[in-house]
Structures are given as structure tokens and as C-alpha cells.
Amino acid sequence: MSASPRLGSGAVALRPLGEADRPFLLELVGLPGVAEWWGSPDPPEREWEGLVNGGAAWAIEVGGELAGWLGYHEELEPDYKQVALDITLAPRFHDRGHGRAALRLAARWLISERGHHRLTIDPDAANARAIRTYESVGFRPVGILRRGNRNAAGEWTDGLLMDLLAEELREEDDPSAE
Helix, strand or coil, X not given: CCCCCCEEECCEEEEECCHHHHHHHHHHCCCCCCHHHHCCCCCHHHHHHHHHHHHCEEEEEECCEEEEEEEEEEECCHHHXXXXXXXXXXXXXXXXXXXHHHXXXXXXXXXXXXXCXXXXXXXXXXXXXXXXXXXXXXXXXXXXXXXXXECCCCCEEEEEEEEEEHHHCCCCCCHHHC
């Protein structure tokens, strides 16, 4: 189902998605702490298709337990080669460094194995937890995507476009970003 390889470091691992992940991940995107940032709900089959993302996605495991999802979209045109990321974790895994670890694993692979020089991510501008996490990995704010996201209530909200150049990837946590 996936072209993404298995990657691991410490307790956090990224592995290809499987059909067995479907119930957990479909429930995850509707949980408080996730749903308000995820966007308008889709019917389950369409949501699952979006999560599978043509194989450009991973299940995030923490200590062997399914904890979340990380997807990416690659621009492969040589003059514009870059990648956009998206991530979500179950609320019980928030604030423990697992999102940072998963992003670092993905970023290292996308840079070293796939040849990307620039990564982007675009959280809701009000999602302070996500923004702190992304900054701790090395992402920097680039600009506001005015009314760029539709939330679960159907309201348009601002997104924060952030990017990371390959040489800016932080391998260790930056305490000033917390």
C-alpha cells in the first residue's frame, strides 16, 4: 500500500500504512485535540484515501503502538523540488516530543534519500502547540495563508506557512523554541 520505507529512532518509528490502521486513524481525525485542526470531515472512504495519500504517508508508532500519521506531497520538478508535510498525533501522545522525532525522521529521509532541499508545513495559525513543535525542528514562519484552511465547523481560518531548508534541520531540541 505504501512506497514510504520504515524509519526508526528510539521509541518513535515511521512505517508504511496498512489496512489495519484504518479504524484508528479514521477515529483519530475526529478526536478533540485533533478535529479542530484537521479540517472539514470527509466520508470515511474519502478520508482514508486522503490519509493513504498514494503511498506518501506513514503510520507513526511510539513504543510499537500506533500513535498517529505523517503524510507528504513531493514536487518532483527539478527546478522546484520540495516537499510539503502534514502530521497528527493522538492527544495522549501530545507534548512528549514524539511529533518532533517523527518529523526529524521524515525530514532526514526526504532530504538525504529523496533529494529535497526545502520542506513546508502549514498549520492553522492559531495552533500554537503545532507551531512550537515545527519551530523546534527548524521550520520558520514564511507568511500567513489568509483563510487558507476550513475547520471542522466549516469556518475559514488562517494558516501559517512555514518552511525548512535542508541545512536548517535541527537534530536536537532547541529549548528557546519551547
